[in-house]
Amino acid sequence: MFKLHRPALSPSVVELDGPFTHELVHTRGVRLHAAVAGNPGDPLVVLLHGAFSGWFDFREVIAPLAARGFHVAAVDARGYGMSDKPPATAGGDLRTAAGDIAGLIRSLGHDSAVVVGSDTGGTVAWALATKYPDLVAALVSVSAAHPVDLRRAIAARPWNFPWLCARSVVSHLPLSVLRLFPGLAAAAYRRHLRLNTTGDFARGPAFEEALLLRLTSAQISNAQQAIVRTNRLLTAAVSERWLSMRVTVPTLLVQPPQRAWHHLARRSRERVAGPVEVAHVPGTRNLPQLENPAGFVDAVADFAGKYI
Numbered sequence: 255m256f257k258l259h260r261p262a263l264s265p266s267v268v269e270l271d272g273p274f275t276h277e278l279v280h281t282r283g284v285r286l287h288a289a290v291a292g293n294p295g296d297p298l299v300v301l302l303h304g305a306f307s308g309w310f311d312f313r314e315v316i317a318p319l320a321a322r323g324f325h326v327a328a329v330d331a332r333g334y335g336m337s338d339k340p341p342a343t344a345g346g347d348l349r350t351a352a353g354d355i356a357g358l359i360r361s362l363g364h365d366s367a368v369v370v371g372s373d374t375g376g377t378v379a380w381a382l383a384t385k386y387p388d389l390v391a392a393l394v395s396v397s398a399a400h401p402v403d404l405r406r407a408i409a410a411r412p413w414n415f416p417w418l419c420a421r422s423v424v425s426h427l428p429l430s431v432l433r434l435f436p437g438l439a440a441a442a443y444r445r446h447l448r449l450n451t452t453g454d455f456a457r458g459p460a461f462e463e464a465l466l467l468r469l470t471s472a473q474i475s476n477a478q479q480a481i482v483r484t485n486r487l488l489t490a491a492v493s494e495r496w497l498s499m500r501v502t503v504p505t506l507l508v509q510p511p512q513r514a515w516h517h518l519a520r521r522s523r524e525r526v527a528g529p530v531e532v533a534h535v536p537g538t539r540n541l542p543q544l545e546n547p548a549g550f551v552d553a554v555a556d557f558a559g560k561y562i
Contacts, residue, residue, distance in 0.1 A: 262475035265336040268310055268467070273317035274328075276336065281357030287336035288327040288358070289313065292320030297391065297562040298364040299554070300355060301328040301543075304373025305421075305484040306446050308335040308471045311372065311464075314547035315554075322555040327362060329355070331375070333480020335471055348401065348490045352381040359389050368558040372396040372543065373450075374487045377404075380525075381492075383501045392561045393505045394554055395522070397450070397540035402497055403521040405489040407514075414514035417449055421485055443469055450540035464544055500527040506557040507532045508550075510539045531557060 265287075269276055274291040289309050299319055301312040312328040319326045330337040332354055355378060359367045366389050371379030376398020383390040384400070399407070408415045408422075447465050448456050455461055472481060505526045509515040511534055523530050535542035535549040542550040 263470065263473045265474050267474065268308055268330075268335045268471050270310055270313060272313055273320075274313075274326075277327075278336070279327075279358050279361045281361050282354055284332055284338040284340060284354065286332065286338070286354060286358055287330040288362075289316055290325075290327045290362075291316045292323075292325040294325050294363055296320075296323050296325045297558070298359065298362060298367035299324045299326045299558065300359065300367045300369050301326065302355065302369065302371040302375030302378055303328075303331065303334070304375050305481060305487070306373070306443055306472075307468050310335075310467055310471070311541070312543050315543050315551050318547065318551040319555060322551065322559075324368070324555070324558070325362070325364070327358070329358060331378075331480070331484060333483070334477060335474065339476040339480065348377065348381045348487050348492065349385070351378045351484075351487065352385055355379075355382050356386045356389050365389070366391040368392045368394065368554070368562065370394040370396065370554055371398055372541065373398060374484050377401050377487045377490070380501065383503050383505075384496060384499050387502050390503045392558055393501065393503050394508060394557065395505065396508045396542065397510070397515070399518045399522055400501075400525050401488065401490045402492060403518065403525055407518050407521060408489065411514070411517065414517065417446070418488060421446075422489055439472060440469060443472065447541075451545055452537065452539050454537070455539075455545045460544070501525055502527045504529045504557075504561045505531070506553070508535060508542060508553055510534055529561075533557070 274289040277288050277290050278285040279288055303311050309328040309330045316326050316328050333339045369379045369390050376395045380400040383393045507519055533553050535546050535553055538545040
């Protein structure tokens with residue numbers, strides 16, 4: 255079984271080589287790490303990871319998207335990977351997370367971006383499109399939903415979301431309590447990856463490679479607090495004004511053909527005032543960027559090309 259490293263690991267463990275460059279982007283008083291490729295004069299695509307991962311979940315799609323005519327930035331969220339890790343009191347709420355990406359888009363020299371978010375990265379992308387619509391040219395929600403819609407869907411049909419319910423409960427436990435169970439993190443990471451990928455992927459070497467990278471990144475110094483806080487974003491409370499606010503940008507819902515996602519898609523369609531499309535990347539479940547990178551690139555590039 256995976257053991258917690260002592261001492262904690264350096265952020266350099268996720269400084270992977272590839273057809274991209276690693277940059278630290280200054281925004282809102284912090285530095286966010288991004289793996290970047292493509293011509294800065296091309297339209298920007300920002301890739302936002304989930305609570306259990308990091309920029310590296312998108313490492314196989316960065317260069318192919320750049321080759322399709324985009325300036326691409328796969329971002330480590332505040333507290334993750336090679337991004338700054340300010341104290342917990344410095345902001346771990348949805349408004350702060352969205353503001354970080356709004357600042358990053360401007361710091362990269364762009365007026366707007368196609369924002370692609372997976373898992374909690376999708377939650378942040380929905381919040382960004384709600385609060386900063388002028389900065390979002392198009393939204394790609396990868397097995398994700400607006401936090402209000404997800405919370406209401408769970409309340410209406412909790413049997414469809416047992417894992418999300420468990421994540422919500424555990425993430426609200428104090429970090430001091432979670433540290434009493436050192437094997438819990440490894441079990442949760444394996445469970446999450448297995449539930450969100452197909453059986454074929456889970457039986458292959460790519461599964462173990464992705465799992466090891468995720469577990470290794472979780473042991474970076476001071477990352478644990480950010481991981482716990484980010485899990486809370488899935489069903490985060492929002493201001494009363496946000497409850498009925500609609501997203502006005504073109505939106506692509508990338509999701510598997512499952513009952514729970516069909517139900518959420520109906521809520522998402524009602525949330526969006528602009529064009530909405532639903533797509534499934536063949537051979538994938540909830541992490542198409544890992545399971546079928548080429549199909550994921552096609553889905554994102556084809557959609558984005560219609561609106562930029």
